[in-house]
Amino acid sequence: METLRRLAGLPAGRVGKWAVIAVWLAVIVPLGVLAAGIGQAQDNDETSWMPSGAPSTRAVELTRREFPAARDSALVLVYARQGGLGAADRAAVLDDRNRLRALGDVTGPAPSADGAALTLTVPVPGDAMESGEATRIVARAREIMRAGLPAGLTAAATGPAASRADAADANGRVDGTLTLVTVAVVALLLLVTYRSPVLPLVPLACVAAGVVAAQAGAVLVAEAGVVVNGSGAALMIVLVFGLGTDYALLLISRYREELAEHSDRHQAMALALRHTAPSVAASAATMALAALALFAADMNSTKGLGPLAAIAVVAALLAMTTLLPALLTALGRGVFWPAVPRRAAPGARTAHIWRWTGRLVSGRPRRAWAVAGLTLAALACGTAFLRVGVLDGGDNFTRVPESAAGQEVVRAHYPGGATAPVLVYVPARAAATAAGLARTAPGLAASGPAETSASGRWTRITAVLADPPSSDPARRSVEGLRARLARAVPDALVGGQTAALLDRDAAMDRDLAVIVPLVTGVVTLVLGVLLRAAVAPLLLLGCALLSSGAALGLSALLFHALGFARTDQTVLTLGFLFLVALGVDYTIFLMARARQEVRERGHRDGVVTALVATGGVITGAGVVLAATFLVLTITPVVLNIQLGLLVALGVLVDAFVVRTVLVPALALDIGPATWWPARPAPAPRPFGQPSGIGSPPW
Incomplete structure (x- = not known):
């Protein structure tokens, strides 16, 4: 632990800060060269968006192996x-x-x-x-x-x-735009937050370094076989910008506090790191480990997002706990110009609104958490408007693409499945049986002759559906054909667009059912280890789950108002991951400060002091993170828009309701038992007296 503390203080050292900056300057060029290959590393092959091991995926693989001319x-x-x-x-x-x-x-x-x-x-x-x-x-x-x-x-x-x-084309047109808009949004919010023309440039430069490091890591894992696609690469940028800016806000806020009490900026930064690095590392560990739970997914695209999200979190953490403090320390107090922090009277830095919030929550904590909880529960009722299903064709775009409009023209004059036939693969010995079943299968308008592979081992039969490939009747026809073939030819595979939709739907349902409890378990375990308590982790997790339900209900109402017919299961899976992990982040920041204050003030005053001290920075971080995810709404892809809206609403609910009212009110109502089985040994002091420099919260 002592070694870790010394390493954490390295960027604040008189010599250490220059060493850290030199290391980053030395590695950023090779990392940039590696990151430049992110476009070539992306695997946008059709199987990267399909479930591994599904019949339709195996059919694509068999086509490439046995029917190379039919690719x-x-x-x-x-x-x-x-x-x-x-x-x-x-x-x-x-x-x-x-x-x-x-x-x-x-x-x-x-x-x-x-x-x-x-x-x-x-x-x-x-x-x-x-x-x-x-x-x-x-x-x-x-x-x-x-x-x-x-x-x-x-x-x-x-x-x-x-x-x-x-x-x-729809995904490619927004890659550069997404980055530029994200930079502009974060820069504007930092400028408003700090009211300084110079200070926002420092965290932005560090975030840029984090993005380069994350993309370099993505190229390396792609070479190791991890699926990296366009959506994953875009999400990495959003995560590094959002989380990196959050971590920067927390560190800079505490650094400003310490500068107001200490004349030596190196000492101020060392103390700021000592008090913020543990909670930032804890929140990053929670997010990264929860993201790795996506490895359990069947969908190749979802599975690949796990390591990409974890890499983005680690890159943001490293940049903001090493490069940022080193640069801030090297630049000195002048970086805050024109509001340069000076030694000030204790207690003069807290905004009136947060002192008022602290009195409101502590006055009647039970009423406060009951009202907040009921409000969130009422919002969760909006999930009744949620319609879940695979987004396919024109449904996944804000503007109907020409290919989807053309499919409607085909549907009006030809059998609905004319442009997307069903492909039946059977061993050559069963060709006659399979051809007979395909000719008489309900829902098939026509069936072509059997085609034998170059090796002579397999036969392919092409059939045309009577209904459009993404329609419910077409799906039922493929299900019926699969059932008939399974009884007569167990080795048969049915592929094609409709079969792929069926398999994706089943895989995403399975992923949602598996990953939600897995993420919940991982977050609970990590919180238990980090907080060394039993009650507090359950309290934080329960609040995060309630907040997630409220965000989903509110989002469902918004989706309904915007005219989105369905919500993809992938949106729910990734949304739950980000809502729980990011929601827990803010309560970790709060409870880390609370545990530190409780040791010096006692439980009640400690919790209220933590609420008042962290109010501005955490809500500000929530606004920045929400705005970063809202950038996804500029894309023409409905899945990205829904995910951006869902996470942004959830982050705002966490920052302004859960972290501000629900968690502190519950902690006050439960009392010191919140920290059970740990027993903080407080030395009570009057509320409002400044805290000393205590030990780290862990």
Whole structure:
């Protein structure tokens, strides 16, 4: 422990601060070179968004192994005119077909039964889908399709290749914007908080260093086999900015306090680190270990977020407990200009609103926690408006992409599943049996001939669903086909878009059921170890769960008002993780200060002093973290928007209700038993007298 204390004080040393800065300067360049490869390290292959081991995932893997020529994805161009196609329309489609041959072998035009639509199909090579070249192919096909289009003729590019290109475009357009907006939001809030033109630049520089370190770590784990996709990379940036700024606010607030009592800035920073580093490390450990619980997920994309979130937390912790204090100490008091902290009378630094809050909560603590608890419980009732389900196609975007609009055109004139067929894989010996079952299966509009793999071991049968691939009837048809095949051909695999949706839905339900109790258990265990108590961890966890329910209920009402039809299970899984772990963060900051004050003032005055002393900094940190997550709402992806709103609302509820009223009121009502089985030995002193420099809270 003594070694850890000395290491924690290194950035505050007269020589140590320069050593820390030198180390960061030495490593930031190689880390930056490594971080530059984050784009290439991302795995946006379709299996990275699928559940590991699911039948549809195994079908994709089998296709790559046994049917390499069938790895192509279909790009379907659909042309339609209300009332029927004319000669000029057909001539335009034939002209497009000739020009599209530069992109690959074109099949069609395939007429609809009503004579009002035609389709052209362009196979996009599997290598192009994996490398990102598919986006260029789809864009070029759309240019050709729109050039010389007769007036009144509707045309759209759809199919799996177009869907993936639209998704990649929607995510790719916001990568740089997300970072810039995050920087702008955090800079503005820091400027308002500190009212200094210089001070905000220091934590921002440290956060930037943390982002570089986190991205370098992401590249390394990607090389080790961890799935890193676009969503995970964006979430890392948000976490480093949000948590890093929170940690900076706590450290700078305590440093300012100590500067008002000590003339030596090195001593002031050493004391600030001594009192804040343990609670910051505790909150970071809680968040990181809770994030690692995502390793238990079946969804590859969710599983990969665990180590990425943990890396982001560790990077933020290291930057804000080493580089930030070293820079602040090196820059001296002038960094706070124009509000340079001077030696001041004790007690003069606390805002009136927090002294008033302390008196209000301590006056009638039972009434305070009862009102707060009932309010949160009432908000939790909003979950009745929650509709859970996989977000697919146009549902996952704020604006309907062309691929989803094209699917509706196909649906109006062709069998609904024409652009996303069902793929049945069976051992070659069972080909005839499987073909017969596919022909007679309910919900299938057509079934193609059996195709044997190059090795001769497997057979593939392509079938067309009568209903759109993401519709409930289509899902029931695939479930029925799987059940029939399972009885006759146990080794059969059913893949395709609809089968993948079914497997994702089941996997995300399973992940939600497993990860929620796992995160709860991890957080409880970590709190028990850190607080060395039994009652306080249960108190904090119970408040975090109640707060999470309130945030989810409030979010459900907001989602309903915004017109979001469904909420993806992944939003609930990740939302619960962040709400519980981040919510516990603020109560850790409060209770860490409370435990320190209780040892010197007694339980009641200690808890109230901690509430008053940390009020401004924790609520300020909550506003910054909430604003950081709200940046996710600038993306056109509904999943990101919902996650950003959910976590932002939860953080605000934690900072302004749970940390401010519920937790301190419960601690006051329960009394010293809050710390059971530990027994703080207080030396009571009058309320309002400044605390001395006590031992660390742990």
